[in-house]
Structure formats: C-alpha cells, structure tokens
Amino acid sequence: MGKKYKFLAFDFGASSGRAMLATFDGEKITLEEKHRFSNDPVNINGDLHWDVLRLFFEIKQGILKCANSGDRDIDCIGIDTWGVDYGLLDENDKLIGNPYHYRDTRTEGMYDEAFKLVPKEEIFKETGIAFNWFNT
Structure with a gap:
C-alpha cells in the first residue's frame, strides 16, 4: 500500500x-471529526459580526488536536466558509475589521435601492x- 494522504478540513x-480529518489510502477516504466548536456572531454597537479572532483560535485548536492525536503529517488544510x-x-491585504454577519440588518432595503x-x-x-435577504 502506498502513502496515505491526510487532509484537514474546517x-x-x-x-x-468543525475540523474533519480525511485520510485517503489510495482506495477509500475515511473521515474523523477532530474538533467541534460554536461559531456565534458578536454584537458590536448593535451590529452583528463574525468573530474572526475566535475562528482563527479554533483553526489552531483543530491543528493542535490533530498533532496531539498523532496526526502530525497533514498534507493539506482547507477552509469552507459561509x-x-x-x-x-x-x-497590504490586512483585514480591516470583523466582517459583518449575514444576519445583520444593515442591508435591509438595499435590493430596492x-x-x-x-x-x-x-x-x-x-x-x-x-x-x-441575507445575501450581501
């Protein structure tokens, strides 16, 4: 049997x-949940935002849990988001601020405009x- 490939998907x-580890042995893919977490919007002055710092923390936790369970040989990491x-x-490609959450009401009425x-x-x-209504 050849090399096993490991992919960590968030x-x-x-x-x-959640963080899911997919292992491909050349014939089949197995999936294992490595980390699960809450992803709650934050209210800042009446506006809903994604908590990107918390999400970055959770990415690091998922990687750490893989490493601590013996899965240090990850070939690829991917992130699926909203x-x-x-x-x-x-x-300079630096994030200006926390992105607005799709449940924020700031865009109400914008389609008509x-x-x-x-x-x-x-x-x-x-x-x-x-x-x-939630598409930005």
Whole structure:
C-alpha cells in the first residue's frame, strides 16, 4: 500500500464549526471529526459580526488536536466558509475589521435601492445571484 494522504478540513457554519480529518489510502477516504466548536456572531454597537479572532483560535485548536492525536503529517488544510459575506482588506491585504454577519440588518432595503440603478433581471443575468435577504 502506498502513502496515505491526510487532509484537514474546517467547516465554518452559521452557528457551529468543525475540523474533519480525511485520510485517503489510495482506495477509500475515511473521515474523523477532530474538533467541534460554536461559531456565534458578536454584537458590536448593535451590529452583528463574525468573530474572526475566535475562528482563527479554533483553526489552531483543530491543528493542535490533530498533532496531539498523532496526526502530525497533514498534507493539506482547507477552509469552507459561509458564501454570502466578505471581509474588507487594506492595501497590504490586512483585514480591516470583523466582517459583518449575514444576519445583520444593515442591508435591509438595499435590493430596492440597487434595482433603481440596475434592473433586477440584469443583475441576475450578470451574477446569477439569488435575491435572498441575507445575501450581501
């Protein structure tokens, strides 16, 4: 049997996250949960944000738990996150602040404002975006 490949995947869900170790032996993939954690938005002055510092801490915890359980030979690490939010970076690629959480209400009514400038059909044609209240 050849080399086993190990992949550590982090899944950041809307309210929880986990680190899963996938091992591929050339024929099959086995999965093992290494770490699970709460992923709660934080309220800062009435606005909901992702707690990116906490998420970074949880990534390090997942890696540490792999290492402490004998899985030090990780070949690859991947992160799957929410698909509707974004973080703003400065000219040095540094995160400017905690990204807004998709459940924050700051974008209420923005679709109507956008449609005044660009028709809904044109936005959909160019982006394929679903017009859900939580999409940023």
